[in-house]
Amino acid sequence: VIPVNEAEQLIMSRLLPLAVQKTPLLHAHALTLCEPLIADRDYPPFDRVAMDGYAVTFAAWQNGVRRFRVEGLQTAGLSPLTRKAHDGAIEIMTGAKLSEGCDLIVRYEDTRRVDDFMEITVDLEAVPYANVHRKAADARAGDRYEDKVINPPLAAIAASFGYATVRTARKPRVTVIGTGDELVGIDKTPSDFQIRESNVHAVDMALRARGYDVEAKVLRDDRALIRGQIESALELSDMLLLSGGVSAGKTDFVPSLLLELGVNKVFHRIIQKPGKPLWFGRTDSGKVVFGLPGNPVSTLICLYRYVLPFLKASELGEYKSANAPHAELLSYKPSLRKLTHFLPVKLEWTHDARILARGTEHNGSGDFISLNGTDGFLEIPGESEPGYDADQKYFRFYGWDGC
DSSP, rough: BBBHHHHHHHTTTTTTOEEEEEEEEEEEEOOOEEHHHHHSSOBSOOEEEEEEEEEEEHHHHTOOOOOOEEEEEEEEOOOOOOOSSTTTEEEEEEEEOOBBBBOOEGGGGGEEETTTEEESSSSEEEEEEEEETTTTTTTTOOOOOOOOBHHHHHHHHHHHHTOOEEEEEEOOOEEEEEEEETEEEETTTTTTEEEEEHHHHHHHHHHHTOOOEEEEEEEOOOOHHHHHHHHHHHHHOSSEEEEOOOOOTTTTHHHHHHHTTTOEEEEEOOSEEEETOOOEEOOOOSSEEEEOSSSSHHHHHIIIIIIIIHHHHHHHHSSSOOOEEEEEESSSSOOTTTTEEEEEEHHHHHOSSSSEEEEEEOSTTTTTGGTTOOOOOEEEETTTTTTTTOOOOEEEEEEETTT
């Protein structure tokens, strides 16, 4: 049995070796970028007009000119016009390149148009290049952007830089297997000694929400059947998640099957509550197996605490301890201080921006109903963890909507 901190280190030192592939930018959402995005030119690439109005010279305004002759109209996408007279103005639209000889944009709403003349109607506090997005203000040619996960803002940068395809890490393939003779399908009517399968559906949803290729199934407690399915999963998937069969019961033969099939045990059992029976191993070829405890609360907490961060780190190619949010725990004392406790909580926000967490009533790790309405869980370190502090008030928070 090992502490949570040691289990995390052992897991994160065995990241999945994922191949790099070329992906069309339009299909790259939530994938991990494996190359820097390099600016092909300055951004903006020209002095860009930021407001609809009139382009004039700051010197003319400074010298008291308030009535300008409109010399032409320039819209975005057209070659810039050239101002001719000292008191000349170019009517101009947002997004256009600044007209030649101009260095001030006067907004429509600060003017009045009379025939071919524009009059400034307010007492401006003008400065050179007001309402102009200056060339290279955002980026210079050759600047590198190495944010990892591709989201809409990063996609906009890639598109602007001309990346029709990007090099990304391949998403891991995951097989999820639940085991138990007591389980029946969600569309079945269970006997009074059976329950409907739930763990695999919760795990499957969490994985699919993050873009992973998932195959999920539930098996009865048949050693030969489970062995065959594990063997197939190890061949076809990058990672295998097993829910149930890793404790000490007569039908909990998953650990021995994994060893038979060449999965090297890294650890089995963590000093935590719930989720103590967690099993973790790896094949010589780099395939990874998590044996999640069968109780539904334990399954979800181990998934969010270990599995999802592991998958994310594998895609990034490195593990960086996240700057996770912390919340102040209200009125809770763990019963066993030697254990790290994972406590489902509801969050509250105070007027001074503090995050408060309130534990919920529950009936043990089988009570998944009690998770309804919770926002996630707090990690309350036990005595075996580095930096243990019995008086600690703020604890790391893991949200059901994130990882």
